[in-house]
Amino acid sequence: MSIKIIGAGFGRTGTFSLKLALEALGFRSCLHMSDFASSHSLSQHWLIELEKEFPDWKSLSDKYEVMLDWPVCIFIEEFFSENPSAKVIFTERNFDDWYSSMSNTIFPALYWANHVDYERASYFIKIVKKYIIDKTFANDFSKDHARIIYHSHISKIKEIIPKDNILFFNVKDGWEPLCSFLCCDMPNSEFPNENKAVNFSSMLKKQSKK
Structure with missing residues (x-):
């Protein structure tokens, strides 16, 4: 199976x-960060593969049509190189709103995970520590640093993805821009509005008990 959409x-x-x-x-x-929390084998496979000098990107992606969120979003160049016909969707949000949301949900969980002994951590917590805490934020969650990381990521994506392959998308805009980009008919239902981050801290702490 080849990836059709990369987030x-x-x-x-x-x-x-x-x-x-x-x-x-x-x-x-559709692979999402939340799937790693619920699958020990998935987290193990990704962690082992990503620690190799030359990861087999195909083996990480060949079961999915869609891949979103961390850790995928920090390996866009690698996954797009393997799937150059894929559509890339960059979910946009005003930085201040994003940082406020992260500060109220994800960052407290990352602070907690930072104090979990790496050798004793579950594979999911190891992924969080290596690829969110370290590789994304360099263990610095301050607003000034996060602003640099956030905007640098946007600039990098613009450099590596051709304009015809990417949609910069705010979920508040609903179905129209998404369906137009994907050449899909618009559903009659409302666009989903799901706040998965409320469970992130509990997912991490649950993992620490395994």
Whole structure:
């Protein structure tokens, strides 16, 4: 199976709502960060593969039509190189709103995960520590640093993805721009609005008990 859609946006930009929307449009096998929390084997496979000098990107993506959120969003260049016909959707959000949301949901969970001993951590927590805390934020969640990371990520995506392959999408805009980009008929239902981050802290702490 080849990837049809790659999500380039960080978590807390509407990635889970996008996942639900794409599933409503008929896309299946949609990978999201939340899936790693519920699958020990998935987290293990990704962690082992990503630690290799030359990861097999195909083995990480060949079961999915759609891949969204962390850790996918920090390996866009690699996954797009393997799937150059894929559509890339960058979920956009005003930086201040995004940082406020992260500060109220994800960052407290990351602070907690930072104090979990790496060798004793579950594979999911190891992914969080290596690819969100370290690789994305360099263990610095301050607003000034996060602003640099956030806008640098946007600039990088614009550099590596051809304009015809990418949609910069705010989930508040609903079905029209998404369906137009994907050449899909618009559903009669409302666009999904799901706040998955409320469970992120509990997912991490649950993992620590395994």
